[in-house]
Amino acid sequence: MIEFRSVTKRFPDGTLAVDSFDLVVPPRKTTVLVGSSGCGKTTLLRMINRMIDPTSGSILIDGEDTGGLEPVKLRRRIGYVMQNSGLLPHRKVIDNVATVPILNGTPKREAREHALELLDTVGLDRSLADKYPRQLSGGQQQRVGVARGLAADPNILLMDEPFGAVDPIVRAELQQETIRLQEGLGKTVVFVTHDIDEAFLLGHQVVILQKGGHIAQSGTPAEILAAPANDFVATFVGADKRKRALHIQRVGDRDVVVDENGTPTGVLQP
Amino acid sequence: MKWLESNLDLVWELVLAHIGLSVPPILIGFLVSIPIGWLANRYRPSRGVILVVLGLLYTVPSIPLFIFMPIFLGTPLLSPVNVVVALTIYAVALMVRTAADGLASVDDDTLLAASAMGYSGWQRFWRVELPLSGPVLLSGLRVVSASTVSLATLGVIIGVQSLGYLFTNGFQRNIPAEVVTGIVATLVIAVVFDLLLVLIGRLLLPWSTPDRRRKATRRTTPALVAGGVS
Numbered sequence A: 001m002i003e004f005r006s007v008t009k010r011f012p013d014g015t016l017a018v019d020s021f022d023l024v025v026p027p028r029k030t031t032v033l034v035g036s037s038g039c040g041k042t043t044l045l046r047m048i049n050r051m052i053d054p055t056s057g058s059i060l061i062d063g064e065d066t067g068g069l070e071p072v073k074l075r076r077r078i079g080y081v082m083q084n085s086g087l088l089p090h091r092k093v094i095d096n097v098a099t100v101p102i103l104n105g106t107p108k109r110e111a112r113e114h115a116l117e118l119l120d121t122v123g124l125d126r127s128l129a130d131k132y133p134r135q136l137s138g139g140q141q142q143r144v145g146v147a148r149g150l151a152a153d154p155n156i157l158l159m160d161e162p163f164g165a166v167d168p169i170v171r172a173e174l175q176q177e178t179i180r181l182q183e184g185l186g187k188t189v190v191f192v193t194h195d196i197d198e199a200f201l202l203g204h205q206v207v208i209l210q211k212g213g214h215i216a217q218s219g220t221p222a223e224i225l226a227a228p229a230n231d232f233v234a235t236f237v238g239a240d241k242r243k244r245a246l247h248i249q250r251v252g253d254r255d256v257v258v259d260e261n262g263t264p265t266g267v268l269q270p
Numbered sequence B: 001m002k003w004l005e006s007n008l009d010l011v012w013e014l015v016l017a018h019i020g021l022s023v024p025p026i027l028i029g030f031l032v033s034i035p036i037g038w039l040a041n042r043y044r045p046s047r048g049v050i051l052v053v054l055g056l057l058y059t060v061p062s063i064p065l066f067i068f069m070p071i072f073l074g075t076p077l078l079s080p081v082n083v084v085v086a087l088t089i090y091a092v093a094l095m096v097r098t099a100a101d102g103l104a105s106v107d108d109d110t111l112l113a114a115s116a117m118g119y120s121g122w123q124r125f126w127r128v129e130l131p132l133s134g135p136v137l138l139s140g141l142r143v144v145s146a147s148t149v150s151l152a153t154l155g156v157i158i159g160v161q162s163l164g165y166l167f168t169n170g171f172q173r174n175i176p177a178e179v180v181t182g183i184v185a186t187l188v189i190a191v192v193f194d195l196l197l198v199l200i201g202r203l204l205l206p207w208s209t210p211d212r213r214r215k216a217t218r219r220t221t222p223a224l225v226a227g228g229v230s
Helices: A041-048 A071-076 A093-097 A099-103 A108-121 A138-150 A168-185 A196-202 A221-226 A231-237 B002-006 B008-042 B044-059 B062-073 B080-104 B108-117 B121-132 B134-158 B164-172 B176-204 B212-220 B222-226
Strands: A002-010 A016-025 A030-034 A056-061 A078-082 A156-160 A188-193 A205-210 A214-219 A247-251 A254-258 A264-267
Touching (some): A002 A041, A016 A041, A016 A214, A030 A041, A030 A168, A041 A056, A041 A156, A041 A188, A078 B108, A093 A099, A099 B108, A108 A138, A138 A156, A138 A168, A168 A196, A188 A196, A196 A205, A196 A221, A196 A231, A205 A231, A214 A221, A214 A231, B002 B008, B008 B080, B008 B134, B008 B164, B008 B176, B044 B080, B062 B134, B080 B134, B108 B121, B134 B176, B164 B176
Parallel strands (some): A030 A188, A030 A205, A078 A156, A156 A188
Antiparallel strands (some): A002 A016, A002 A056, A254 A264
């Protein structure tokens, strides 16, 4: 469990990125922080592994205040996946995946052995192990990034817009993979995105943020869609748009779901 | 050719002296430039000043610098150390900007990722920043190497043995073959050094040199690569 307690971050240039933020991130679930750029979502994520330190307030992991922990050690036990993979271009795929275990003191041979298994886990062919990142496609690099994030078997996985730079088809694949991995491994995932559809797809808990890290609404996707807290949320989730405004049309003996334009989008199952 | 045949021993001796005079400045200049380049980047306001002042050192005329070295260093007048130190100053002048640029060329996202993985500052410098600035550092080092080998010929003006002796002696005694030998030998050393540096680069930075063979493999077996996406 991760707990934000009235966390505030003011950058040296005076920008108030996050203002008195409170949130409980439940364990073994995916929590998505979603919002437009400048809402403080990435700042919030990076405060969890102390890439950024809060100006005031505290962040607790399993009840322990991270402010008292050594940042480098803390980061080694929290997985981190970022946009554009952030792989080390001078290390082969396998060594990229084995990075954190080796930093933690795992013998190289053992770490590489485990890294090969992780390539299987994220759906990559083992033949890619000896390639350099630049020899991989964007989607493959992103998978390597996920494998690297999982390598030290962390309880927490932080994902910072990890699929923002890949094409829609690959993104859809990676999203499904993320759901599969989260369910299979039971990690606590904190996921940052600006894409509300991605947030609803992945999140058990979705936190919609406004400027300054103010929570506009937090809840399950169904709760948010059913009852947007205010106009901002309604607009943000697109509740006022055609694709979310669905109704049922009787066709023969089946219920067909159509959007506001009357375009059929699916059939209700009995 | 006849001159070379009868003076092979002298030429060989001068070649060795020349190498002995060139290698330390190249190595020391490289090693000194990296921390200075790092400092220049670390404290942004100082970057311009450090790089310009050190860069200007290259414009100090070499002969006066050689001549003044014993006064600055307190070394004997004919000591090779005078030339080595002077050449090191030129090497640093050339290398510092490249070192700073090389370290600055490392992608911010990569550094961020390295920190997020749990590299400490020190580990990140040695294992990520330095290797990744390798290609830029290498290109700078190749320029320094060529410049140093060429400048080392001037050592002879203050009486320090190098291939430059063949220029002055050949010129004074009007032996064109001797002068030409000096030029060719200097060029050969410069080229050999350059090839060595490229070779070292290939060995230390295998990730930065596109491997033709590997590319060919990729082209002929696309299924293997595509297999990873599914």
